[in-house]
Amino acid sequence: KQEVTQIPAALSVPExxxxxxxxxxxxxxxxxxxxxxxxxGKGLTSLLLIQSSQxxxxxxxxxxxxxxxxxxxxLYIAASQPGDSxxxxxxxxxxxxxxxxxxxxxxxxxx
Amino acid sequence: xxxxxxxxxxxxxxxxxxxxxxxSSQSGHNTVSWYQQALGQGPxxxxxxYREEENGRGNFPPRFSGLQFPNYSSELNVNALELDDSALYxxxxxxxxxYGYTFGSGTRLTVV
Numbered sequence: 001k002q003e004v005t006q007i008p009a010a011l012s013v014p015e016x017x018x019x020x021x022x023x024x025x026x027x028x029x030x031x032x033x034x035x036x037x038x039x040x041g042k043g044l045t046s047l048l049l050i051q052s053s054q055x056x057x058x059x060x061x062x063x064x065x066x067x068x069x070x071x072x073x074x075l076y077i078a079a080s081q082p083g084d085s086x087x088x089x090x091x092x093x094x095x096x097x098x099x100x101x102x103x104x105x106x107x108x109x110x111x
Numbered sequence: 112x113x114x115x116x117x118x119x120x121x122x123x124x125x126x127x128x129x130x131x132x133x134x135s136s137q138s139g140h141n142t143v144s145w146y147q148q149a150l151g152q153g154p155x156x157x158x159x160x161y162r163e164e165e166n167g168r169g170n171f172p173p174r175f176s177g178l179q180f181p182n183y184s185s186e187l188n189v190n191a192l193e194l195d196d197s198a199l200y201x202x203x204x205x206x207x208x209x210y211g212y213t214f215g216s217g218t219r220l221t222v223v
């Protein structure tokens with residue numbers, strides 16, 4: 001059974017710092033991995049999608065990597081801003097075409 | 112290109128009642144899936160439809176049921192509501208496994 005874990009559960013850093021969020025999964029048989037952002041009480045905004053054959057994807061200040069063999073993904077945020085404060089979730093599309101989710105990392109960027 | 116829209120945005124129901132939540136898929140997307148997200152937790156997969164057929168189901172009881180229509184919009188029905196059904200219900204659509212999922216803003220259901 002696929003399980004997804006995100007560490008840390010919460011993170012608070014000063015504005016301007018670079019930071020890394022971690023996501024691990026137990027079964028490497030995935031189609032892709034997707035990182036999402038969720039603001040309090042809101043829906044999910046897709047940030048980056050990495051196919052199982054890819055190693056990384058970049059969008060602006062965000063870079064996501066995927067190491068399928070070790071079951072790990074990282075989301076790197078450069079030059080963090082207060083507007084980046086949100087909960088970040090990763091999800092893998094498993095062999096049954098189901099999205100399996102981590103519990104998220106709550107990120108606070110202090111001005 | 113419109114995104115995924117869900118209705119209603121908020122809903123309050125009494126225990127034992129039935130509820131129907133609606134989702135309009137993004138244009139061109141033939142797959143829709145539903146998730147339940149309790150406060151402070153990640154979403155939990157309820158079920159998924161592909162071209163009007165259910166093609167995956169999570170660990171939810173039969174009182175959670177759904178439909179996908181020919182225009183690929185979808186409904187989630189929950190019968191005999193329980194207090195623990197209170198959650199944010201999210202709908203997502205996709206045009207295939209290589210393209211990721213696009214999510215709606217969710218329906219906040221409160222059961223009292």
